[in-house]
Amino acid sequence: MTVMIDGKTLADEIVQHVAQDVSAFKLKHKVTPALAVVLVGEDPASGVYVRNKIKRTEQSGLQSIAHYLPENTTQSELDELIDQLNRDESVHGILVQLPLPAHLSEPRVIEAITPVKDVDGFHPENVGKLVTGQPVLVPCTPLGCIIMLKRQMDDLSGKHAVVIGRSNIVGKPIANLLLQADCTVTLVHSRTQNIEEICRSADILVAAVGQPLMVKEHWLKPGVVVIDVGINQISLDGKRKLVGDVDFNGVLSKTAAITPVPGGVGPMTIACLMQNTLTAAQHQLGC
Numbered sequence: 301m302t303v304m305i306d307g308k309t310l311a312d313e314i315v316q317h318v319a320q321d322v323s324a325f326k327l328k329h330k331v332t333p334a335l336a337v338v339l340v341g342e343d344p345a346s347g348v349y350v351r352n353k354i355k356r357t358e359q360s361g362l363q364s365i366a367h368y369l370p371e372n373t374t375q376s377e378l379d380e381l382i383d384q385l386n387r388d389e390s391v392h393g394i395l396v397q398l399p400l401p402a403h404l405s406e407p408r409v410i411e412a413i414t415p416v417k418d419v420d421g422f423h424p425e426n427v428g429k430l431v432t433g434q435p436v437l438v439p440c441t442p443l444g445c446i447i448m449l450k451r452q453m454d455d456l457s458g459k460h461a462v463v464i465g466r467s468n469i470v471g472k473p474i475a476n477l478l479l480q481a482d483c484t485v486t487l488v489h490s491r492t493q494n495i496e497e498i499c500r501s502a503d504i505l506v507a508a509v510g511q512p513l514m515v516k517e518h519w520l521k522p523g524v525v526v527i528d529v530g531i532n533q534i535s536l537d538g539k540r541k542l543v544g545d546v547d548f549n550g551v552l553s554k555t556a557a558i559t560p561v562p563g564g565v566g567p568m569t570i571a572c573l574m575q576n577t578l579t580a581a582q583h584q585l586g587c
């Protein structure tokens with residue numbers, strides 16, 4: 301029987317823990333940790349994620365500061381807002397929702413956020429710390445994946461972990477975290493020649509490629525633990541449906557455990573953002 305790794309329930313637990321720690325933080329420091337969320341434009345999915353982030357921020361006892369900017373915001377206007385948030389001592393975490401409209405530069409925005417407030421963990425300085433194993437704000441989705449894996453498996457050490465996808469915000473940081481957990485890590489991508497064969501040797505498979513239902517039953521070794529990071533909209537029987545990168549129903553005969561989509565990695569991403577905001581505030585106040 302496959303274990304369903306319930307990201308929603310685990311995310312609720314994390315948010316409850318964060319809320320307790322935030323209460324203690326407020327009593328000690330007489331300060332409420334604050335997260336500034338910046339959304340540029342009208343992308344509907346980004347709008348949903350930002351609303352959920354603000355809801356979770358409030359449930360955690362954190363203060364949320366939302367900045368909704370129009371689609372035609374210029375790079376210098378966005379730079380100016382980030383500069384202002386960097387200098388504002390009452391703001392402990394800054395998150396700019398991605399993707400940005402095409403005329404804005406994501407690398408420039410990521411580098412503009414001061415690393416200590418970079419609750420996404422995307423700044424090159426924080427990436428460098430992650431790669432070299434130093435304490436750092438870890439990107440939220442990869443952190444959520446590792447928490448789920450550690451809950452599911454007694455020991456990750458020596459396991460062969462295959463990560464499909466080499467994005468800066470998911471694939472590469474997950475590969476680094478798996479390495480830190482003493483896994484043997486293989487990162488495969490669109491140019492890899494024998495993806496299916498490599499995946500068949502995985503004890504842990506993380507799919508973060510953005511291809512609906514790509515991973516099939518014959519790609520998997522019996523007993524594999526699957527983390528599905530994909531969130532893809534497809535049309536099925538004339539209805540819109542959310543699916544992962546893994547053919548969920550097709551692979552259940554092979555998997556020891558799997559994350560569903562929706563209700564797996566997604567909710568954990570937002571819970572980990574709450575944890576990172578508290579961690580950022582703790583560091584800024586010298587805890």
Ligand SMILES: Nc1nc2c(c(=O)[nH]1)N[C@@H](CN(C=O)c1ccc(C(=O)N[C@@H](CCC(=O)O)C(=O)O)cc1)CN2
Binds near residue numbers: 542
């Ligand atoms: N600045 C950032 N931008 C983006 C990030 C990020 O970590 N930082 N990640 C993604 C989007 N994302 C968070 O921002 C995110 C995506 C999905 C979910 C989620 O809970 N999904 C639900 C389904 C939601 C639905 O019905 O559409 C689920 O999987 O159950 C949370 C956060 C890109 N941008």
